[in-house]
Amino acid sequence: MKKLLSIFAVSVFAFAANAGTLDDVKNRGFLKCGVTTGLAGFAAPDDSGEWAGLDADMCRAVAVAVFGDRSKVEFITTTGKSRFPTLASGEVDMLARNTTWTISRDVNLGFEFVGVNFYDGQGFMIPSSLGVSSATELDGATVCIQTGTTTELNLADFFRLNGISYEALPIETNDEGKENLFAGRCDVYTTDASGLSSTRAAAADPGKWLVLPEIISKEPLGPLVRHGDHQWGDVVRWSLNAMIIAEELGVTSENVDAQKSSNVPEVLRLLGVEGSYGEMLELAPDWAYQIIKQIGNYSESYEANVGPDTPLEIARGLNALWTQGGILYAPPFR
Amino acid sequence: MRSNFNFFSDEKFRSIFFQTLVIGLFALGIFFIVQTTAYNLEKRNIATGWRFLSDPAGFDISFSPFINFKSTDTHLDVYFVGVLNTLLVSFCGCIAATILGFLVGIIRLSSNWLLVRVAYIYVEFTRNVPLLLQIILWYSILIQLPRVKQSLEFLDVFFISNRGIYSPRPVFETGFSYVFIAIILAFISSFVIRSWAKKRQDKTGKQFPVLSSAFGLIIILPLLLFFIIGSPMSFDYPALKGFNFKGGMVIRPEFIAMFLALTIYTAAFISETVRSGILSVTKGQREASASLGLKKSWIMRLIIIPQALRVIVPPLTSQYLNLTKNSSLGIAVGYADLVHGFGGISLNQTGQAIECMVIVMATYLTISLTISVFMNIYNRSIQFKEK
Numbered sequence: 101m102k103k104l105l106s107i108f109a110v111s112v113f114a115f116a117a118n119a120g121t122l123d124d125v126k127n128r129g130f131l132k133c134g135v136t137t138g139l140a141g142f143a144a145p146d147d148s149g150e151w152a153g154l155d156a157d158m159c160r161a162v163a164v165a166v167f168g169d170r171s172k173v174e175f176i177t178t179t180g181k182s183r184f185p186t187l188a189s190g191e192v193d194m195l196a197r198n199t200t201w202t203i204s205r206d207v208n209l210g211f212e213f214v215g216v217n218f219y220d221g222q223g224f225m226i227p228s229s230l231g232v233s234s235a236t237e238l239d240g241a242t243v244c245i246q247t248g249t250t251t252e253l254n255l256a257d258f259f260r261l262n263g264i265s266y267e268a269l270p271i272e273t274n275d276e277g278k279e280n281l282f283a284g285r286c287d288v289y290t291t292d293a294s295g296l297s298s299t300r301a302a303a304a305d306p307g308k309w310l311v312l313p314e315i316i317s318k319e320p321l322g323p324l325v326r327h328g329d330h331q332w333g334d335v336v337r338w339s340l341n342a343m344i345i346a347e348e349l350g351v352t353s354e355n356v357d358a359q360k361s362s363n364v365p366e367v368l369r370l371l372g373v374e375g376s377y378g379e380m381l382e383l384a385p386d387w388a389y390q391i392i393k394q395i396g397n398y399s400e401s402y403e404a405n406v407g408p409d410t411p412l413e414i415a416r417g418l419n420a421l422w423t424q425g426g427i428l429y430a431p432p433f434r
Numbered sequence: 435m436r437s438n439f440n441f442f443s444d445e446k447f448r449s450i451f452f453q454t455l456v457i458g459l460f461a462l463g464i465f466f467i468v469q470t471t472a473y474n475l476e477k478r479n480i481a482t483g484w485r486f487l488s489d490p491a492g493f494d495i496s497f498s499p500f501i502n503f504k505s506t507d508t509h510l511d512v513y514f515v516g517v518l519n520t521l522l523v524s525f526c527g528c529i530a531a532t533i534l535g536f537l538v539g540i541i542r543l544s545s546n547w548l549l550v551r552v553a554y555i556y557v558e559f560t561r562n563v564p565l566l567l568q569i570i571l572w573y574s575i576l577i578q579l580p581r582v583k584q585s586l587e588f589l590d591v592f593f594i595s596n597r598g599i600y601s602p603r604p605v606f607e608t609g610f611s612y613v614f615i616a617i618i619l620a621f622i623s624s625f626v627i628r629s630w631a632k633k634r635q636d637k638t639g640k641q642f643p644v645l646s647s648a649f650g651l652i653i654i655l656p657l658l659l660f661f662i663i664g665s666p667m668s669f670d671y672p673a674l675k676g677f678n679f680k681g682g683m684v685i686r687p688e689f690i691a692m693f694l695a696l697t698i699y700t701a702a703f704i705s706e707t708v709r710s711g712i713l714s715v716t717k718g719q720r721e722a723s724a725s726l727g728l729k730k731s732w733i734m735r736l737i738i739i740p741q742a743l744r745v746i747v748p749p750l751t752s753q754y755l756n757l758t759k760n761s762s763l764g765i766a767v768g769y770a771d772l773v774h775g776f777g778g779i780s781l782n783q784t785g786q787a788i789e790c791m792v793i794v795m796a797t798y799l800t801i802s803l804t805i806s807v808f809m810n811i812y813n814r815s816i817q818f819k820e821k
Contacts, residue, residue, distance in 0.1 A: 180782070181778070181782050182786060185787065204784075208481050209670045209785045210481075230677075239677075240676045240677045240678050240680065241676075242677065247779045247782065248779055248782030248783065252779070253492040254492075255493075256492055257492070257506035258652060259494075262507075267678065268493070268494045269493070269496070270770070270774070272765070272768075283578065284582070285577045285596050285597065289676045289700065326803065344622070
């Protein structure tokens, strides 16, 4: 009864409270995380109905950091349109939903992007029978485009820059885009390259579809929280960074216990053996250890969800560590 | 105590008191909502204001038959494109639904057993299935048409594919304005002839063939003029180039789906309105006019329809309003109407949800009230005038 009352009090208070998300989450007992309505590899229910994917892992990592338990998270699906109001109204504590970090979203909408968990770029997918090998040959084509996304704006810019014309066919969801592309209502489908890989993997005959080589935009996708609650922002930011740093230091879910007796100072700091970083974040001392133990480091999450051995077959590319030719880089754990 | 009791037993005081109370509470409610919204927006650092209207939109709208829209145009232009597209499909839908509705309504009262059954099934089926499903059904059918490279061809100039119906586009050359002026003049003189003929008939009882003379004036005269000054018009034919047809005119499947669904759905309701209107005219009227020796078509046109219209027009107005508001479902098939373009894409790109929604709602309100005003004027003009 007491618990029920306190939940009630918290939920009533949540309308007014903006700061103190961490306390809200702790009191509630679970994390509310906004994800896509289903994009294989990023966030989609797997065969057993469990949410899986790179973004889903991001949500779980934060839940582990706060509760030490990867199951303490409720996934709330949001569309491209509903995601921002859902976060702004406090219906979710954070978004991990293929969302591109842009200045207007960061500043004008009142959100805070805490990092990048996938470096993406916008590409084009066409039937290989059209015989097109470059996006600059798309003059006059009909292009399926999800409305309300940054890709819509990039598309207009790309065609304007190259002085070629196109016809936009606005669609609402990825499924609608697939349907129109497969029926030939549009010649080209454009979205983030990762999304194209996901769509292509779902086609009846993936060999009939071609993803063009041009990447026409920067799409840094990352988790975001509401502006103004820096404590909560720090928790989400360092949950992501911990996974990246773990990869950099070679700490995996397999060897994390052995690494506790490592002689590398940063590993000891990361795993909570030395220092009091958990206390600074108002989390348990072993929060990062738990993330690596229960979720894995960034590489493990990547390879399991979107990597070359999955149906999406996305090479690490830009998402490799900075030491390995990519641009994935986390500030030092110190 | 006694005087207080008297106050409340006074009917006039009581009614004023409670009305003031209700209005006061309502105003307080509105004030509370506005305050809370403004407070929360401010606290969440969400920018408000109308400045975004003059920012460049940054995206393209392909379906814009009236304005040449480019991605460098502003969100205000997006708004205008949306309003025009909403008006276009609503206007076409209202006209077609009226014609189809009247036709079906009259058919249901005819004596042809088969036609009556078909009309009955049509009405009951369409008005009992949600409009959104009908829109999606039409769209799904239309995108199953042949692909653009395998377009169906008619007379070498019409092409039908799942990208729409392509047809030649008339190109007006210099001199065509004379033909245009001639058409306007023909319309004006037709109205003059009509009122003259009516006066003459009132005075002498003689009739004048108004319809055929108007037809001659409006169609034949401008046509003659057109050929005399050397046909100042050519056609731009569509031709398959690269991915799509170039040139000509095109009607997109998104528009066709919206138009068909809105028309067919609303016409079912209109037909019932028409049927009830005609049935409301008593049998005696028909019998009396027959006994006067009027022709059957005259009885319908001069006796039944004018009286039926008094019953038909008020509910017809609501159907026009419904159709216009229902056009906002265009978002389901990507028809670039007001809700889809300005209330959807602009809203999403700028994040100015409240501003966009207020504008969209005010626009629908304006359109609806305008329709109501005109229909009320028309309604008044057909009411029975006692002398």
